[in-house]
Amino acid sequence: xxxxxxxxxxxxxxxxxxxxxxxxxxxxxxxxxxxxxxxxxxxxxxxxxxxxxxxxxxxxxxxxxxxxxxxxxxxxxxxxxxxxxxxxxxxxxxxxxxxxxxxxxxxxxxxxxxxxxxxxxxxxxxxxxxxxxxxxxxxxxxxxxxxxxxxxxxxxxxxxxxxxxxxxxxxxxxxxxxxxxxxxxxxxxxxxxxxxxxxxxxxxxxxxxxxxxxxxxxxxxxxxxxxxxxxxxxxxxxxxxxxxxxxxxxxxxxxxxxxxxxxxxxxxxxxxxxxxxxxxxxxxxxxxxxxxxxxxxxxxxxxxxxxxxxxxxxxxxxxxxxxxxxxxx
Amino acid sequence: xxxxxxxxxxxxxxxxxxxxxxxxxxxxxxxxxxxxxxxxxxxxxxxxxxxxxxxxxxxxxxxxxxxxxxxxxxxxxxxxxxxxxxxxxxxxxxxxxxxxxxxxxxxxxxxxxxxxxxxxxxxxxxxxxxxxxxxxxxxxxxxxxxxxxxxxxxxxxxxxxxxxxxxxxxxxxxxxxxxxxxxxxxxxxxxxxxxxxxxxxxxxxxxxxxxxxxxxxxxxxxxxxxxxxxxxxxxxxxxxxxxxxxxxxxxxxxxxxxxxxxxxxxxxxxxxxxxxxxxxxxxxxxxxxxxxxxxxxxxxxxxxxxxxxxxxxxxxxxxxxxxxxxxxxxxxxxx
Numbered sequence: 001x002x003x004x005x006x007x008x009x010x011x012x013x014x015x016x017x018x019x020x021x022x023x024x025x026x027x028x029x030x031x032x033x034x035x036x037x038x039x040x041x042x043x044x045x046x047x048x049x050x051x052x053x054x055x056x057x058x059x060x061x062x063x064x065x066x067x068x069x070x071x072x073x074x075x076x077x078x079x080x081x082x083x084x085x086x087x088x089x090x091x092x093x094x095x096x097x098x099x100x101x102x103x104x105x106x107x108x109x110x111x112x113x114x115x116x117x118x119x120x121x122x123x124x125x126x127x128x129x130x131x132x133x134x135x136x137x138x139x140x141x142x143x144x145x146x147x148x149x150x151x152x153x154x155x156x157x158x159x160x161x162x163x164x165x166x167x168x169x170x171x172x173x174x175x176x177x178x179x180x181x182x183x184x185x186x187x188x189x190x191x192x193x194x195x196x197x198x199x200x201x202x203x204x205x206x207x208x209x210x211x212x213x214x215x216x217x218x219x220x221x222x223x224x225x226x227x228x229x230x231x232x233x234x235x236x237x238x239x240x241x242x243x244x245x246x247x248x249x250x251x252x253x254x255x256x257x258x259x260x261x262x263x264x265x266x267x268x269x270x271x272x273x274x275x276x277x278x279x280x281x282x283x284x285x286x287x288x289x290x291x292x293x294x295x296x297x298x299x300x301x302x303x304x305x306x307x308x309x310x311x312x313x314x315x316x317x318x319x320x321x322x323x324x325x326x327x328x329x
Numbered sequence: 330x331x332x333x334x335x336x337x338x339x340x341x342x343x344x345x346x347x348x349x350x351x352x353x354x355x356x357x358x359x360x361x362x363x364x365x366x367x368x369x370x371x372x373x374x375x376x377x378x379x380x381x382x383x384x385x386x387x388x389x390x391x392x393x394x395x396x397x398x399x400x401x402x403x404x405x406x407x408x409x410x411x412x413x414x415x416x417x418x419x420x421x422x423x424x425x426x427x428x429x430x431x432x433x434x435x436x437x438x439x440x441x442x443x444x445x446x447x448x449x450x451x452x453x454x455x456x457x458x459x460x461x462x463x464x465x466x467x468x469x470x471x472x473x474x475x476x477x478x479x480x481x482x483x484x485x486x487x488x489x490x491x492x493x494x495x496x497x498x499x500x501x502x503x504x505x506x507x508x509x510x511x512x513x514x515x516x517x518x519x520x521x522x523x524x525x526x527x528x529x530x531x532x533x534x535x536x537x538x539x540x541x542x543x544x545x546x547x548x549x550x551x552x553x554x555x556x557x558x559x560x561x562x563x564x565x566x567x568x569x570x571x572x573x574x575x576x577x578x579x580x581x582x583x584x585x586x587x588x589x590x591x592x593x594x595x596x597x598x599x600x601x602x603x604x605x606x607x608x609x610x611x612x613x614x615x616x617x618x619x620x621x622x623x624x625x626x627x628x629x630x631x632x633x634x635x636x637x638x639x640x641x642x643x644x645x646x647x648x649x650x651x652x653x654x655x656x657x658x659x660x661x662x663x664x
Contacts (some may be wrong), residue, residue, distance in 0.1 A: 043518035188381035193589040193601035218591035249560045259523035261552035272523035
């Protein structure tokens with residue numbers, strides 16, 4: 001589709017470990033459209049971070065390997081690009097923010113030092129001009145007193161400030177796509193609110209597409225336009241955010257929504273999903289959710305469910321899903 | 330007067346030395362982790378203690394458990410000062426007060442069989458021996474939803490949620506009356522968190538335990554608590570029954586905290602409340618009301634005088650100048 005900035009097709013990633021082959025991603029399809037914030041939700045170990053890293057080809061090989069599929073960015077397959085090209089895309093066209101900003105910043109250099117380096121690596125400007133760009137960027141992320149922040153070392157900043165420095169740095173190169181991997185998970189709620197606000201404002205104003213990875217459904221509802229739900233290395237549902245919360249199609253999505261305690265209503269008992277997330281060395285056959293699924297039927301045990309369009313732009317990968325099967329249109 | 334109260338904390342204070350020491354090795358700066366905290370927990374009740382990182386909520390838990398000694402204040406268990414106890418009496422007291430920590434991995438010895446880990450408190454306290462230990466461990470595991478064969482496995486063979494069940498079993502096996510839960514579900518995924526929260530509530534219903542439930546997550550606190558205390562920079566700023574606190578929060582900090590939580594419902598999407606700045610360091614606590622530099626409703630008095638707690642409703646106490654001379658407290662005084 002023309003509106004797609006990034007199109008992931010049939011992506012499979014495996015990790016070869018002593019314990020066995022981990023099937024981290026199997027046949028994943030996902031598109032990120034221009035200007036949208038797409039939420040990618042799922043629980044620990046479902047493969048959402050692997051997916052994010054695969055896009056930038058940051059999977060360490062060995063042990064990991066991209067087994068197949070295509071990652072089309074502006075129509076070009078990133079998996080076949082030479083490394084030199086890839087390096088140009090990283091930072092310039094696609095940037096990434098990680099969960100723990102302290103590990104992304106070098107502790108022995110000042111913030112200014114690191115930000116300038118990034119700016120000058122991607123834009124041909126003088127040191128002085130780079131400094132000015134840094135100050136402007138920090139102002140845009142509402143950093144009080146940017147001049148003094150530039151002189152500080154990462155450990156002198158709070159978690160929220162460090163994450164704002166990262167956002168400023170990543171957006172300074174005006175990427176088309178920002179991948180944010182749980183950027184607010186390590187932050188307190190009041191600080192998270194600040195960071196989400198800044199991220200939303202800046203990316204909307206510039207039309208930057210965002211792939212926002214999180215396990216927090218509240219953050220998804222607040223920030224995203226569309227959502228993809230992952231379970232055990234597969235996408236199980238994609239939908240516009242309103243549709244997902246109003247009429248979740250996949251039993252896993254329904255379970256996830258029911259399991260979240262609410263700040264504004266009292267529930268006596270939380271619905272919980274029985275059992276645990278399966279290991280990906282030997283994932284269940286058929287639908288990977290079937291051992292925990294309250295609606296599992298015979299075919300779920302051996303047949304992988306195809307995508308079914310249950311509403312406008314709303315796809316569910318479940319045998320019980322009602323609607324048009326993918327490709328029927 | 331303390332009828333039905335299991336734990337009462339009075340004026341707890343705990344300072345940690347911070348930064349470099351001055352001339353003659355005298356400490357110049359102190360991190361004021363807990364700075365005058367009082368509360369009580371009633372029989373069969375859960376008191377939720379909520380606040381952001383560094384507010385001192387975990388230190389409060391440690392003080393109740395006797396894992397830190399307070400610089401000032403008392404902890405009473407059914408009216409008895411537990412800090413004054415020594416030796417055997419102290420050990421006996423500890424059976425009554427147990428804890429479940431956040432990280433289910435690091436709180437279990439990787440080389441200890443589950444049977445040993447869960448049964449150990451019984452042996453240490455001389456409560457059971459031999460086959461009796463096995464019998465009671467088995468019963469306890471059943472209570473938290475684990476099977477007898479799990480006794481002969483090591484912690485690494487379990488998922489995070491199951492490990493937290495093991496920790497709960499170990500905490501409850503000596504038959505405590507009061508349990509501190511310090512962020513027990515923060516390391517777990519939501520679907521597993523729901524299982525553990527349900528278990529914790531269910532055990533309380535069946536056995537009548539009293540809990541202090543510490544968490545940074547307001548929705549978790551709302552789900553498990555009967556009453557809630559909100560902490561900010563070493564102080565409790567508001568205490569209220571759950572319903573009151575969530576429907577009519579009075580302290581500007583409580584309100585900001587609630588408004589900052591993104592709701593899992595796009596239909597009610599609204600701007601998140603933005604407090605200016607970060608939580609100040611507990612080494613440099615602002616004068617007057619600790620919250621005043623970030624408070625949207627700051628008044629002159631807030632910059633100089635620390636607000637005293639005011640009762641604004643039944644069981645609803647707020648430490649904020651906005652409520653002085655108003656509501657319940659004033660009405661009751663004039664009546």
